[in-house]
Amino acid sequence: MHISSSFTPLSALAGGALIGLSASILWWTHGRVAGVSGLLGGLVDRDGADRDERPWFLLGLVAAGALLLVARPSAFPSAHAPLAVTAVAGLLVGVGTRLGSGCTSGHGVCGLSRLSPRSLASTLTFLATGAATVLAVRLLGGGS
Amino acid sequence: MKARAAALSAGALFGVGLGVSGMTLPAKVRGFLDVGGDWDPSLAFVMLGAIGVHLALLRATRARRAPVFHPVFHPPTTARIDAPLLAGAAVFGVGWGLGGVCPGPAIVHLGAGGASAWTFVLAMVAGMALHGAARRALAPRPPLRAEQADTP
Numbered sequence: 650m651h652i653s654s655s656f657t658p659l660s661a662l663a664g665g666a667l668i669g670l671s672a673s674i675l676w677w678t679h680g681r682v683a684g685v686s687g688l689l690g691g692l693v694d695r696d697g698a699d700r701d702e703r704p705w706f707l708l709g710l711v712a713a714g715a716l717l718l719v720a721r722p723s724a725f726p727s728a729h730a731p732l733a734v735t736a737v738a739g740l741l742v743g744v745g746t747r748l749g750s751g752c753t754s755g756h757g758v759c760g761l762s763r764l765s766p767r768s769l770a771s772t773l774t775f776l777a778t779g780a781a782t783v784l785a786v787r788l789l790g791g792g793s
Numbered sequence: 794m795k796a797r798a799a800a801l802s803a804g805a806l807f808g809v810g811l812g813v814s815g816m817t818l819p820a821k822v823r824g825f826l827d828v829g830g831d832w833d834p835s836l837a838f839v840m841l842g843a844i845g846v847h848l849a850l851l852r853a854t855r856a857r858r859a860p861v862f863h864p865v866f867h868p869p870t871t872a873r874i875d876a877p878l879l880a881g882a883a884v885f886g887v888g889w890g891l892g893g894v895c896p897g898p899a900i901v902h903l904g905a906g907g908a909s910a911w912t913f914v915l916a917m918v919a920g921m922a923l924h925g926a927a928r929r930a931l932a933p934r935p936p937l938r939a940e941q942a943d944t945p
Contacts, residue, residue: 664814665842709804714904743920749881
């Protein structure tokens with residue numbers, strides 16, 4: 650196994666700690682699991698999310714993007730995949746996260762912090778198909 | 794007002810955490826998933842930091858009967874490991890590997906703007922709406938609209 654020179658353990662741990670702190674604040678103040686696909690999906694499904702504070706969390710994510718663009722522009726990629734690939738990826742992420750009731754934040758961070766076997770099963774599954782997809786793209790020579 | 798400010802701050806903190814950790818960079822995410830290639834273990838360290846802090850703080854708030862701004866907590870409602878869970882996770886993983894973007898970073902990208910960010914989020918929302926429509930079409934018809942969530 651070869652470790653990449655772009656490995657950044659310290660900033661990864663620090664950023665992760667901020668994510669864990671944020672998830673704890675949302676739970677403590679609103680009693681909500683900080684699962685981004687669940688928060689957004691609640692709005693899309695109009696389950697009443699528009700009447701509570703959930704959209705404000707999403708707005709905070711957008712605000713962070715604007716802030717990072719100024720304070721840490723290296724947080725964003727300089728090159729992008731073709732828009733068609735991006736659209737297919739987005740569509741799969743949308744369908745998959747709703748069908749599977751969560752994503753990297755809801756199952757991967759919050760669920761695993763709750764020691765949930767359901768979230769562990771989900772996380773292992775999306776890691777496996779994610780790794781298989783990256784491998785397939787590399788073997789097929791498709792650079793995206 | 795305070796409730797909205799708390800949710801907004803938590804969201805901003807989450808987004809900054811994603812940016813600091815490098816998870817807003819699709820190449821870094823794909824670098825983690827590329828186990829046999831030029832492997833970048835950063836994502837595992839992000840998970841480690843996030844889970845370590847959240848696990849500890851969840852335990853600290855366990856004595857509370859209710860959150861600060863709401864009458865009740867909304868914990869996950871099921872523990873079942875079923876076909877939709879696994880199928881959904883599998884489909885999500887393919888999209889995640891393809892784009893190197895999951896829902897959190899996707900929303901953060903919106904704040905930075907650009908055609909790529911909007912394309913991903915609009916497609917993701919369309920996928921969510923598609924799933925919602927399919928679920929409603931396949932579900933047995935309820936006698937009345939008794940599905941209003943969050944009304945205790």
